[in-house]
Amino acid sequence: MEQILNRTVLYESHLANDAVIVPFAGWEMPLRFGSILAEARSVRASIGMFDVSHMARIWIRGNESADFLNWLTTADVHKTGLNRARYTLLCDRFGGIIDDCIFYKLSDDEYLLIVNASNRDVVWNWLMQWKSKNFQSISLEDRTMEISMVALQGPRASSLLDQIAPGLSESIGRFRCVEADVGGIKSLVGRTGYTGEDGFEIMPASENVLQLWSLFKNLGVTQCGLASRDILRLEAGLLLHGTDMDVDRNPIEAGLERFVDMDSESVCTEALQVIERQGTKDRLVGFQMTERGVPRHAYSILSGNQVIGFVTSGGYSPTLDRNIGLGYVSSNMASPGSELSIDIRGKLVQAEVVETPFYSYRRV
């Protein structure tokens, strides 16, 4: 079936800047502008920016909004303060992960939910289903096309933002958001990201996003594509839905318990309580290669000569100069130090389980 792909407002700019464009989750997105590794290094050492307008932005409004989000996510939404952003999971009644997302509390009766591009329709249908069932008073609005999103990431992100909007970075703590004027462009600015660095996700009206992008570009910010973003998030131990987890996996086996409020009243709480009590057969772990080889998605993981799981994400880490990966293994092999081997196209290559994140800017 021929699929018509969406384009972000910045698409023409990306083309003009020599981006390699690929189809991704229904969008034509920049994979890289130049060297993928150079883009990743820029973000770690200095600053880079990503067009993340493909991610879905859904507004939830009405005085039942908090109850609605609380029912559908694993977070205790009622405990979330104003102008806070939180990472959370949308799970079904079996505990399966429908999507992982970030919500922003914009007021007592207004929330913004940022959803993976690949799950936009599934999540929208899931939200609509519960709205019509139990939460008819709330309103849902998908504003993905009219509001764009740029992620400004790296140790220099705050100083660069302050160069444009003096004092702005100080007014936004980590995982908080404000409405701000960024170089004359009204935007919602969250101190969030998907790279393991300090940084901001900036949401202007789509008609202004090119101006914002150009402003950053003229200040020397490196344009980065999806490939470097994938490396950075892997190094930071951040999971990718559809790759590291999906609706057949639950937050316990994916190692995301810390984002689950077990006392919350949500559609998945009962299932997750049972899963937590019984334990899970598999567990998502981080591993590093101890012999030469690059682990990649879907390669088998073995203990001795027995297959005990598979790689979900893997690749070369430029920050650590090491080959790393994430994968599901039998829970009894999940502790750090466990020796594994990865079947790299027929060749068994040694690896060991390590703690994640592989990289944390707080540690260096």
Place this chain on the structure above:
Amino acid sequence: MYPADRKYTKDHEWIMVESGSLALVGITQYAQEQLGDVVFVDIIAVGSTVSQGGKLGEIESVKAVSDLFSPVIGEIVEINNQIMDHPELINEDPHGRGWVVRITPKDPLEIDSLMSGEEYMDYLATIG
């Protein structure tokens, strides 16, 4: 861009005859651009004999794994150790320090039958 001191294949390898019976093999500028950042190289053992078009090993970029084929029949006598630790040399200098293997070609006529630099550029124009 594509020096006249060597020959090229449609699989985007080059081979350059050195003095005596030795030749260096690497990948072309075009190939490295297509691959993007090379992060890993794996070559079959020194002493192995490969046929023309036979697999010499694998070159992995951030996103993909590609096979490296031998331009001619020959025996591998040396692997460029530098690219094992610094695969980025293949991106930085594919026709120079980023060479991959040294071989002893068995049939000099095979080399003659490959493309010249100019022919290779014409070939790139047809696939580009």
